[in-house]
Amino acid sequence: MQLGKKLSHENVFFAGILLLAIALPFSNFLMSFAQIILVANWLLEGNLKNKWKSFLQNKLALVLSGVLLIHIMGLAYSVDWIYGLNDIKKKAPILLLPLIFSTSPKMEKEKIMLVLKVFIAAVLTATLYSSLILFGFTGKEITDIRQISTFISHIRFSLMISFSTLLTAYFFKTSVGKARLFLGLTILWFVGFLILMESLTGLITLSAGTFLLLFTLMLQQQNKAVKYTGFAVIFVLLVSPALYLAWELRQYYDVEPLNPSTLEEFTSRGEKYYHEYESQEIENGNYVRIYIARDELKEAW
Template sequence: MAMAISLPLSKAFMSIFTGCLMLNWLIEGHFQVKLQRLKERKSVLLFISVFFLYLIGLLWTNSMQWGMHDVKIQLPLLIIPLVIGTSDALNYTQVKRIVYVFSAAVIVASFCSIFVLLGFSGKTIHDQREMSLFISHIRFSLLINISIFSLFWFALRAEKQSFLEKAFLFLAMLWLTIFLVILKSATGWIVFLIVSSVVIFQNILTIKNRSGRVLLLGVLLSIFFLSAIYIGYVIQQFYTIEKLPSDFSKEKTSRGNAYMHDFNNKELENGHYTYLFINDDELREVWNKRSKINYDSTATSGYNHYVLYRYLTSKGYRKDADGLNKLTNEDIRNIENGMTNYRFVNPFSFYNRIYQIVWEADVYKKGGNPSGHSVTQRMEYYKMAIQIIKENFWFGSGTGGYYRAYQEQYDQNKFFKDQKYRQRSHNMFLSYWIDFGLIGMFYICFALTAPVFLERKTKSFLLLIFLLIVLISFMNEDTLNNHDAISFFAFFYPLYLYSSPSKSLQGET
């Protein structure tokens, strides 16, 4: 339970309680019984063999420093499956308590995030995804999804539950779903939509009532059609571009000053061109009167004059004294805090995050720098990953060998001059391929999926939904190359896999 609480709240306690689990396992003794269980459960050996593959990969790495770094991160994949897999199986009630405590910790973490978002802590949030205080916002969104669907399963159990317990479950699921929207993690949204669709489709196949099947099918189709229509609406709004008069380049400001136009830069903001109609002298004069931040500076709050360009453009204003004077004091504060578009004021809007992705794609398509743009920079990461794979196709670069290989690719890349954007592939399959080659990647995929069949848990809702959430995250995140993610993976997988095989824990919804 302590380990479960630490997952959304503290990286340090994840390590501490992993050590406590191992220490408790050693003090408990009964090693003959544990050794017998280890012999009987080949799945445990498969699990921990992934960790030993990281050790073996040190034999051909070109960076022992980064190799040992990766081995250290993977330690939970050795310790936790070994402890849970060779200990007495937890029963249904015990697993439920752990899930409830974990979900309560996720809710506490979400309340802390809202506390910061509303400004009570004094910290300025420039992006909703910065709300995740304790772990990465992507990993936090995965934990939220694990909590939502685990609570959903317990809520629909046939066991007798009190009114308060039922109320807690549904209120918790409702709040976490709302918070997932506020968090604005595209990965979290995609995971939620796909898993919800899978659950609905599963029930369409199993439900006997015809009208119920039709209703569920309608809900499933609505999820896809409404999502597609809304995304199409955002794209259509983005590309509804202003029409400019043929002689606009000759126009001047109301003060008689000439505008600067960058005809080579086609960046858009709400259908308006960002780099047309700019007069820096007028902007500098008015801005320095209205703000304490100097026009030509770059503030830690997120301000720079490029942010001002984008914000004015988003309103359809020209970048001159008149345009800046049209802004309210609230607009000035937004710009000072790094807000680039007036529409981003609403923290509950789906529109904002979808718009950001469309904007990123448009900038990238026009040759812009994808650095710092969560979606388009992944495109470059994938390209570089493929180049690295070609050089060591079968056996990879070894544990930690990715670092030097990536640095060589980054040095040849016209983007990513800033070291903080020089990251891994953001795809777990590509990461495995880079480290261990095609052979190693296939082995790890086998070692991490075969336990489901060896333990005959192919009908366990909790386990399969958990694995689906992790699998989806593999497509756009190096999920198991991070301490917080490997910890929750190494914890929940064996927890659900080796729990008591009672009908209540095995059952489907």
């Protein structure tokens, strides 16, 4: 089907991608609407037979779509078909988007960069709105930090923030002047917001992505001194948390043998302590079954 010169299939495809980039951190409805636009445009463009052949020859698209097929096959072992079908409905874009992207004309670099910038702007706007909720400017009562992500799941939101941080770092590298300053502040804001959001998932994802990028940059580095210094820094940054964790685990389990003669017998209020000497249960490097004052516990709890 032929559209007008201005309303070409290529322009509709680009508009659908832009809408999808805006909708991702904000609205599941808008995201579905953008996907409907992309699918309808893809079908109306025709040439479906050749598109299908092109899709089957694209290994990356097949792998990405294969994730959904695994879920579909998993229905055979599901005890809750309703939940399973709803889950597949949510993951349907995993099949549709690789199919559409791999069989549509490639976008120019300028358009791709614009889509990424729009996505960063959308995520930034969503974080600013969430911060207004967190600090009480919207009047919404917050009992759980996850509630500041009002539009989408807090886990998906944190992953988008992590991805946006890495994208912003990419643009920061090539920017100058005020734009560079703004992007630098945006990176700091994204990282700070993940901490504010208490998102361990987002921080781990961001850290993993950062290490991967640094490793790639070091591989491309021609100066051997800079390359080896960079690898040394990456190694230290990777090993240090592991060593710290090992030390903490050792402190957790490595406790001195329990000596009954050193334990106090009475509380400050005169109640006799109950000590279960035979128990070896340990938590945070301390024995759990000692210094138990039942009456005072009941009173306090």
